[in-house]
Amino acid sequence: MNFKALTTVLSLSLLGMSTAYADSKTVAQNLKQNFPEIQVQSIQTTQIPNIYEVYMDGQIVYTNDEARYFFLGNLVDLKNKVNLTSEREQELTKIDVKTLPLQQAIKQVKGNGKRVMYLFSDPDCPYCHALEKELQNVDNVTIYLFLYPLTALHPNAEKVATQVWCAKAPYQTWENYVLNGTQPKATKTCNTPIAKNLELGKKLAVDGTPTFFLKNGHRISGARSASEINQLLDAAE
CATH class of the missing domain: 3.40.30.10 (Glutaredoxin)
Incomplete structure (x- = not known):
C-alpha cells in the first residue's frame, strides 16, 4: 500500500471514531466491557488527541475512548522521521x-x-x-x-x-x-x-x-x- 492510500485508510478510520475526550481509565473500562477476553498489558495516550495505544498479546494497536474500533500499523512522526510505534515496542519488550x-x-x-x-x-x-x-x-x-x-x-x-x-x-x-x-x-x-x-x-x-x-x-x-x-x-x- 502506498503512502497516499495508507493515509486515506487511517483518515477514514479516525473519522469513524468519537471526537469526545476521555482518559486511559475510560479506555480500559470500555475494553473490558466490549472485549472481556482480551488480556490488555498496558494503555497509553499518544501524540494524537483521543487516540490511545493498547498493548496486548505482544502487539501494539490503536483505538479511541470507545474502544470499539481498532487500527494496526506504525504511528510515524514524518516530520522528524521517527517511527513512534517502533520506539514504543522497544520499550515494551525490553528485558532486564x-x-x-x-x-x-x-x-x-x-x-x-x-x-x-x-x-x-x-x-x-x-x-x-x-x-x-x-x-x-x-x-x-x-x-x-x-x-x-x-x-x-x-x-x-x-x-x-x-x-x-x-x-x-x-x-x-x-x-x-x-x-x-x-x-x-x-x-x-x-x-x-x-x-x-x-x-x-x-x-x-x-x-x-x-x-x-x-x-x-x-x-x-x-x-x-x-x-x-x-x-x-x-x-x-
Missing part, C-alpha cells in the same frame, strides 16, 4: 539483562569485548546463518550465545546444538557449522542447558530466531547488517 542466566550461554569475546549482545539462535535457521556472517564484521563485542533450537521448524537442530555445546571449542564449532556447514565431530553426550534455554525463551517471548538483546535490554529480531548491529551496540552503551 542482569537476570539472564549467563551460565546457560556460550561466551565469545571479540576485541575489547566492551559492547554486549545476548543472542538466541538456532543452528539450522537460515536467518541465524545470515546474522552470523554479519557478525564476522563486528568487533569489540562480547556475545552470549543461547542455543535455541526450534525443532518444530528444524528437526535436527537440537542434535546439532547439543554437539556444539559439548564440543571442546563450542563457539568455534558453532561458527564452523553455521558459516561453513561443517558438521560437529561426534562427541560424548554431556549435560546441556538447551531445555532451560527453551523455557527461558518462552518466558521472554522469544518466538523466532535470531533474536538478540542489547546491554540496555532492547530486543532485536531478525538478521541485521554489520553496520546496523554496530550502531545498535553503540546506542546501547
